[in-house]
Amino acid sequence: MRFDILTLFPEIVEGPLGESILKRAVSKKLIEINIINIRDFTRDKHRTADDRPFGGGPGMVMKAEPVFKAVESCQQEKSRIILMSPAGKQLTQAMAKEMVRSSEHFIIICGHYEGIDHRVIEGISPELISIGPYVLTNGALAACVFVDVLSRLKPGVLGNEASLEEETFECGEAEYPQYTRPRVLRGMKVPDVLFSGDHDKIKKWRRQKKRKLAMEEGNGCD
Numbered sequence: 001m002r003f004d005i006l007t008l009f010p011e012i013v014e015g016p017l018g019e020s021i022l023k024r025a026v027s028k029k030l031i032e033i034n035i036i037n038i039r040d041f042t043r044d045k046h047r048t049a050d051d052r053p054f055g056g057g058p059g060m061v062m063k064a065e066p067v068f069k070a071v072e073s074c075q076q077e078k079s080r081i082i083l084m085s086p087a088g089k090q091l092t093q094a095m096a097k098e099m100v101r102s103s104e105h106f107i108i109i110c111g112h113y114e115g116i117d118h119r120v121i122e123g124i125s126p127e128l129i130s131i132g133p134y135v136l137t138n139g140a141l142a143a144c145v146f147v148d149v150l151s152r153l154k155p156g157v158l159g160n161e162a163s164l165e166e167e168t169f170e171c172g173e174a175e176y177p178q179y180t181r182p183r184v185l186r187g188m189k190v191p192d193v194l195f196s197g198d199h200d201k202i203k204k205w206r207r208q209k210k211r212k213l214a215m216e217e218g219n220g221c222d
Helices: 010-017 020-027 064-074 093-102 119-124 139-151 199-217
Strands: 002-007 032-037 080-090 105-110 127-130
Touching: 002 010, 002 064, 002 139, 010 020, 010 032, 010 139, 020 032, 020 139, 032 064, 064 105, 064 119, 080 119, 080 139, 093 139, 105 139, 127 139
Parallel strands: 002 032, 002 105, 080 105, 080 127
Antiparallel strands: none
8 A cells, every 4th residue: 555645844744654553564565655745846946835825815825736746746547636634524434444445545635834726626636534623734744644544454554453353433432441560550450350361251341341431422333
């Protein structure tokens, strides 16, 4: 699975995507992450990728032509083009699973400033994806989340596939409480059932806790 991330600020992406599990996944060639600087596709010596909006208004708008060229530099026949946008469809675990099943190449456009010239949307027709009902300072931050969510669904990336079977928010519900050593900390004890050795009893306890937390949060599966 390949990700081409188009951004004005490569350094924002390099940090989080170059560590830990994703770093190992790249080294094992389970996923490929390419960071493309949109400024490399500008024409002037100052590498200008933004300009003032027509009609006036605050802030700057990303120019369309460098984005078009950046997309064209890596686009393939079956590429899935994503524009990270707070106006897009909110990313869910179910959506991520569908994407991993159906696509192998993602081109991710990261917005900045006051947005991107709308002709990018008209000319490329990307899928608008949001990671939540809020606005970030830079779409590259959202792209990091998007890549992480999809990558961990790729077989072999997590190492322990069983961890996906009891996934938090798999159905929109919370995960059961987890504990580790020491058994007693600041007067708080780990539930005795977890030391019972009875795996059926432990599974039942975990299901009950998940349902309780889901009800408290107003989530859960039907």
